[in-house]
Amino acid sequence: MRRRFVIEAVMVATYGHLLVPSRPVDYVVPYSTIAELYDMKDGADPVMEDPSDDKHVKEKIGELIAFFEDPLNRKKIERALQVPWRESSPLLLNDKIQFTIVHALDNAQYGELFDPIETEVLLAGMKLDTPILSDQIEFQERLIEAEIPVLIYDIDDFEFAVEEGVEPDEFQQHRDL
Structure with missing residues (x-):
């Protein structure tokens, strides 16, 4: 059974062990x-502090962009973008990794506590009953403080989340508590 995680695209490119x-x-x-x-790849601001790491991550971002721009993947993504909260058909990277693109929409419900990207990530986690994977400690702390009903794993705990993480039926039980 595949483990599902809501994650920002850049984190997949940044953390090689996720692949x-x-x-x-x-x-x-x-x-x-x-x-x-696209902004991160072509922007003047570094993604990583170390120049060689930054170059490597920007190359990985370029590879990920190329994967999403593949004609078949692009078509699946475009279909998902026609309706709010629609999920794309699976985009297969290899036999262990697939991506599902969701047409998430920000709403004002959490706008004061979270930026638009964070809001879309947390709403996707809530709506899809899917744990979130993040490297942003402040985001994780704000989720806990605001008592948002989502399960979040730190990127450093990825292997635990994959091997020992909460099963989908257990996840719903945690949300109902």
Whole structure:
């Protein structure tokens, strides 16, 4: 069974270990985070502090953009973008990794506590009953403080989340508590 995680596209490019999971995974990616990849790849601001790391990550971002621009993948994404909260058909990267693009929409419900991308990530996690995978400690802390009913894993706990993480039926039980 594939483990599902809501994640920003750039994190997949930034953290190489996410591309070699021990079990099959489905990365649910809000579309707006794919659009953000273009700015990060071509922008003057570094993604990483170390210049060689920054160059490497920008190359990986370029590869991820090329994957999403593949004609078949592009067609699947465009279909999902026709209706709010629609999920794309799976975009297969390899036998262990697939992406599902969701046409997430920000709403004002959490606008004061979270930026638009964070809001789309947390709403996707809530609406799809899917754990979130993030490297942003402040975001994780704000989710906890605001008592948002989502499960979040830190990127450093990725292997645990894949191997030992909460099953989908258990996830719903946690939300109902």
